[in-house]
Amino acid sequence: xxxxxxxxxxxxxxxxxxxxxxxxxxxxxxxxxxxxxxxxxxxxxxxxxxxxxxxxxxxxxxxxxxxxxxxxxxxxxxxxxxxxxxxxxxxxxxxxxxxxxxxxxxxxxxxxxxxxxxxxxxxxxxxxxxxxxx
Numbered sequence: 198x199x200x201x202x203x204x205x206x207x208x209x210x211x212x213x214x215x216x217x218x219x220x221x222x223x224x225x226x227x228x229x230x231x232x233x234x235x236x237x238x239x240x241x242x243x244x245x246x247x248x249x250x251x252x253x254x255x256x257x258x259x260x261x262x263x264x265x266x267x268x269x270x271x272x273x274x275x276x277x278x279x280x281x282x283x284x285x286x287x288x289x290x291x292x293x294x295x296x297x298x299x300x301x302x303x304x305x306x307x308x309x310x311x312x313x314x315x316x317x318x319x320x321x322x323x324x325x326x327x328x329x330x331x
Contacts, residue, residue: 198223198224198225198228199223199224199225199228199296199297199326200224200225200227200228200229200296201228201229201231201293201294201295201296201297202220202223202224202228202229202230202231202295202296202297202298202299203231203233203286203289203290203293203295203297203298203299204216204217204220204230204231204232204233204273204298204299204300205233205234205235205282205286205298205299205300205301205315205319206232206233206234206263206266206267206275207234207282207301207315208234208259208262208263208266213232213266213301215301215330216299216300216301216330217230217232217267217270217273219299219328219330220273220297220299221270221272223297223299223328229274230270230272230273230274231273231274231275231276231293231295232263232266232267232273232274232275232276233275233276233277233278233286233289234259234262234263234266234275234276234277234278235277235278235279235280235281235282235285235286236256236259236277236278236279237279237280237281237282238252238279238280239252256277259277260277263275263276263277276289282315282318283315283317283318283319283322284318284322286298286300286315286319287318287319287322287323287324290323290324290325291324295325296325296326297325297326297327297328298319298323298325298326298327298328299327299328299330300315300316300319300327300328300329300330301316301329301330301331302314302316302329302330302331316329
């Protein structure tokens with residue numbers, strides 16, 4: 198059983214509900230579940246063509262989507278992170294003292310073989326246990 202679990206909730210994929218249910222089975226009675234979504238800023242070259250207001254609207258929209266996603270589970274706190282998904286989740290887990298990260302995976306393709314997926318990066322770099330869900 199774990200006291201503090203981070204659940205990676207990519208808002209583009211549907212594994213979040215399953216991951217939260219797994220976390221709820223693994224967390225101790227007095228433990229904490231934190232559902233995170235990572236907002237990846239646009240590359241510098243693309244951001245030159247997008248207004249700051251549009252970026253702020255996109256960020257706020259994603260934040261609201263995260264809040265809506267965790268709303269059915271009052272015991273799950275939603276947290277938005279900024280940065281590269283794999284690195285941001287690992288860094289946040291260390292910052293808050295998480296002892297488990299739950300992350301979804303997908304069937305790997307050629308891109309994942311060469312670049313590595315978020316799940317693979319988390320597994321390689323996390324200082325805590327990692328549960329990978331298909």
